[in-house]
Amino acid sequence: MPDNVLVKTNDISLQLQGRSILEDVNLTLRRGELITLIGPNGAGKSTLVRVILGLVKPDSGSVWIAPKARIGYMPQRLSIDPVLPLTVRRFLTLAQRCPETQLVQVLTEVCTEHLLDSPMQSLSGGETQRVLLARAMLREPDLLILDEPVQGVDVGGQEELYRLIGEIRKRHGCGILMISHDLHIVMRTTDEVLCLNRHVCCSGSPDRVRTDPSYVALFGKAPVLTSYSHHHNHSHDAHGDVVSETEDAHKHKEHEHG
Amino acid sequence: MDEFLLRALLAGLGVALVAGPLGAFVVWRKMAYFGDTLAHAALLGVALGFLLQVNINLGVVVVCVLVALLLVMLQQQQRLASDTLLGILAHTTLSLGIIALAFMESLRLDLLSYLFGDILAVSWNDLYWIFGASVLALTVLALIWRPLLAITVHEELAQVEGVPVTRVRLALMLLIALVIAVAMKVVGILLITSLLIIPAATARAFARTPEQMAVIAALVGCVAVSSGLFTSLQWDLPAGPAIVASAALLFFIAPSWRRARA
Numbered sequence: 284m285p286d287n288v289l290v291k292t293n294d295i296s297l298q299l300q301g302r303s304i305l306e307d308v309n310l311t312l313r314r315g316e317l318i319t320l321i322g323p324n325g326a327g328k329s330t331l332v333r334v335i336l337g338l339v340k341p342d343s344g345s346v347w348i349a350p351k352a353r354i355g356y357m358p359q360r361l362s363i364d365p366v367l368p369l370t371v372r373r374f375l376t377l378a379q380r381c382p383e384t385q386l387v388q389v390l391t392e393v394c395t396e397h398l399l400d401s402p403m404q405s406l407s408g409g410e411t412q413r414v415l416l417a418r419a420m421l422r423e424p425d426l427l428i429l430d431e432p433v434q435g436v437d438v439g440g441q442e443e444l445y446r447l448i449g450e451i452r453k454r455h456g457c458g459i460l461m462i463s464h465d466l467h468i469v470m471r472t473t474d475e476v477l478c479l480n481r482h483v484c485c486s487g488s489p490d491r492v493r494t495d496p497s498y499v500a501l502f503g504k505a506p507v508l509t510s511y512s513h514h515h516n517h518s519h520d521a522h523g524d525v526v527s528e529t530e531d532a533h534k535h536k537e538h539e540h541g
Numbered sequence: 542m543d544e545f546l547l548r549a550l551l552a553g554l555g556v557a558l559v560a561g562p563l564g565a566f567v568v569w570r571k572m573a574y575f576g577d578t579l580a581h582a583a584l585l586g587v588a589l590g591f592l593l594q595v596n597i598n599l600g601v602v603v604v605c606v607l608v609a610l611l612l613v614m615l616q617q618q619q620r621l622a623s624d625t626l627l628g629i630l631a632h633t634t635l636s637l638g639i640i641a642l643a644f645m646e647s648l649r650l651d652l653l654s655y656l657f658g659d660i661l662a663v664s665w666n667d668l669y670w671i672f673g674a675s676v677l678a679l680t681v682l683a684l685i686w687r688p689l690l691a692i693t694v695h696e697e698l699a700q701v702e703g704v705p706v707t708r709v710r711l712a713l714m715l716l717i718a719l720v721i722a723v724a725m726k727v728v729g730i731l732l733i734t735s736l737l738i739i740p741a742a743t744a745r746a747f748a749r750t751p752e753q754m755a756v757i758a759a760l761v762g763c764v765a766v767s768s769g770l771f772t773s774l775q776w777d778l779p780a781g782p783a784i785v786a787s788a789a790l791l792f793f794i795a796p797s798w799r800r801a802r803a
Contacts, residue, residue, distance in 0.1 A: 358697060361698075367754075368748045373751070377690055378704070
């Protein structure tokens with residue numbers, strides 16, 4: 284395995300209750316690289332991440348992770364019952380003790396140092412995501428795995444969070460594997476996009492994927508993507524819904540893989 | 542103080558000291574019904590203890606652990622919701638326990654004392670069991686405290702960070718089984734869960750950290766045991782229910798007491 288490879292999966296397949304979730308998925312992530320997993324609901328994105336993390340065993344195929352690579356994981360959801368009194372400080376040190384300076388440093392990096400002694404339950408959606416990111420960063424990871432990091436964050440906050448993730452990659456040089464729903468912001472920050480719908484539909488640079496027929500079939504051609512590059516090839520109806528490209532939208536619904 | 546009263550008080554305090562911190566986890570992990578199920582299963586353990594002529598406490602622990610393992614197996618099939626499975630196991634084991642006890646005709650057993658506790662009849666031998674179990678359970682709990690807290694907050698995150706999830710969960714189950722076995726003498730099978738959850742729930746109003754909540758829960762339990770025993774003697778009330786009622790009273794006045802202090 285070349286030195287800079289962090290994760291390599293070989294033909295991962297998995298069925299759950301007779302339903303195929305993943306089919307021969309291959310993925311390679313290198314140090315310093317940011318790969319974004321996109322795909323419709325039920326495409327197996329979270330499952331693939333869980334297989335890589337070792338939380339789920341695949342039916343066939345294998346996962347190779349660089350020896351001694353430290354993994355920082357940011358799960359999709361965190362809800363802590365109010366009955367458990369837990370401050371941010373305590374939450375960050377659940378897995379390992381660490382000195383105050385390091386806690387402050389990592390919280391500062393995600394702009395939440397003022398929350399150190401706040402109860403976890405008092406945090407907003409965006410703050411919770413940042414604290415989760417901080418906990419992943421505390422492990423000084425070589426590999427950062429983020430499962431929908433902007434979930435529950437308002438639009439302005441989403442952009443900010445993606446910017447932060449991009450900065451972390453630059454500063455720490457870790458490899459990042461990220462699941463995202465949001466197509467158009469992500470496309471600007473990622474090196475490689477992997478479009479998953481049980482199997483890998485297409486992958487490559489954002490520009491390449493954007494024009495790939497299987498991507499277009501899944502997500503439609505224009506709407507979400509071109510809204511920032513100002514190609515007004517669609518219009519909105521009274522409800523703000525996109526009305527052009529009806530044929531593609533139709534095809535999207537009928538698209539059925541494997 | 543009469544010796545029987547001293548023994549009763551010591552037994553109650555011994556159980557309350559460990560039931561508080563353990564109860565905090567029962568509350569955090571939403572395991573109240575799980576505790577209840579193991580408590581119901583305890584009667585089957587009593588019956589087996591008599592039948593096989595082994596120590597009753599041992600019988601209870603073994604049956605509780607078996608029921609817990611059975612539950613894990615059934616949960617993995619994912620056909621029925623956990624609370625349905627717990628309901629099935631709780632009442633099946635309780636019924637089997639009563640049937641088994643009924644068969645042992647030679648034994649004149651006071652079923653009520655098992656259902657609602659008989660703290661005033663605690664022997665020195667019982668006390669050794671209670672304190673042995675309490676010290677053991679508190680030690681183990683202290684050792685697994687951090688990983689247990691980690692899996693309570695987010696199990697998969699903890700697993701990725703290297704916590705041996707299955708082992709820690711199994712340890713917690715064993716601790717609950719152990720405490721139920723010794724708490725049976727104090728408040729009885731039907732009331733054991735209350736000793737786990739009421740002090741912990743009461744402590745929530747005053748705690749700012751998980752550790753504070755555990756310690757305060759232990760103290761609340763001790764106050765409930767002492768005042769329950771006192772009222773039981775004063776007005777000739779059944780001791781186990783009096784202890785639980787005291788705990789409940791503390792639970793209901795806790796929020797206003799806290800407001801008054803603030």
